[in-house]
Amino acid sequence: MPELPEVEVVREGLDKWIRARTVQSVQVLDPRSVRRHIDGVDDFEQTLTGCTITSVVRRGKFLWMDLEGLETPTALVAHLGMSGQLLVEEPDAPDEKHLKVRLSLSQKSVFPRELRFVDQRIFGGMFLSPLVATADALPAGAGSIRATIPEAAAHIARDVMDPHRAPEDLYVSLRRRTTQLKRAILDQGIISGVGNIYADEALWQAGLSGLRNTATIRRPEVDRLNDALVDVMTRALAAGGTSFDSLYVNVNGASGYFARSLNAYGREGKACARCLENGRDSLIRRDPFMGRSSYSCPVCQPRPRKR
Known part of the structure; x- marks a missing residue:
């Protein structure tokens, strides 16, 4: 399973390519990959569409994207599991064999237009989680200046590389x-x-x-x-x-x-x-x-x- 360095490399790449971009459409190709979203596939696709990704954050192995455009502060959580990958691609690039979720993003310079979640073993997934205050009122993790964290990750301790960890x-x-x-x-x-x-x-x-x-x-x-x-x-x-x-x-x-x-x-x-x-x-x-x-x-x- 990917550990902190692997997830941080992914976070840094996502921060470069998808931050400040709006999700124009969402396509779930395998419902198992959004099974942690309790309101189902349709709600996942509809709720996420139109949201803007304001930051890409990591704490430990947990990775999420803070969203703007919803009444309730919310994050898109991406759990990589054993084999999950988040790839940025152009729309005309061939679909990966184990492509599970596709997010089409707003145009920005020459940046790729799609974020794809690929997962061979289907232990990972994506879901929306409400943001809650961090227990210590400090920024949640790498890539964040906000003292909010997805409710689904609130139980996770600060990680090895966190400057706020003593x-x-x-x-x-x-x-x-x-x-x-x-x-x-x-x-x-x-x-x-x-x-x-x-x-x-x-x-x-x-x-x-x-x-x-x-x-x-x-x-x-x-x-x-x-x-x-x-x-x-x-x-x-x-x-x-x-x-x-x-x-x-x-x-x-x-x-x-x-x-x-x-x-x-x-x-x-x-x-x-x-x-x-x-x-x-x-x-x-x-x-x-x-x-x-x-x-x-x-x-x-x-x-x-x-x-």
Whole structure:
């Protein structure tokens, strides 16, 4: 599933191409892709038509577009799920095989005229959600100056890259829980935007085991983890995110390249780079985790002792 860097790359592209443009028509080609819009397909198409997109915002993995032109402040939420893509295209471009929703936009210079939601596995979707005040009265996320957030995303914590997030918040949230460290940083109610790939990378960089109990975590360790999360996300964002197949692309269909820089994730049986530098012989191991996999170094990410 796309994580913060992948979604931010999409947000930046959308902000460039579709902000300040009016939705002239909406075509839902697969009702399953707007199933989260409780009032149905017709209402989705009719309500969205005529609205102007004023900003494109992201918090964690959540992406939405603030709308103007409705009586109730509303956002168009786009949930990418496992395989969702938001692409900007010209109307005469061939339809993608898994095209689900088409938005025709007002003309602006030489910008493409369509926003297309493409989704092969149909875990994602689009829906309208009323805007509510943020709990801390601060801007909702990247791309926003407003203290409003879609009601559907109001439960999501501020993300790794959010300038309004205090690193102290992570320590406090972790110590309040009694769970495994990796499970905690994947919890979007604690810190948002982190998924399986970047969790493994940050834990490796911080030299911490994802099996650590959060109740035992010390402040210097959380500081180290926080710095690692920020660094990993920053580098991944600069590389355009991590792409392992053609599903993870930006609005122009280009893939990211951070997969070439991974130190832990997907490197089972390969030498740990840090141990190699320090003259130690250790191989990255893979363990089952919540129906997926976790990758770590058994030497420089020591597991907690069993009591």
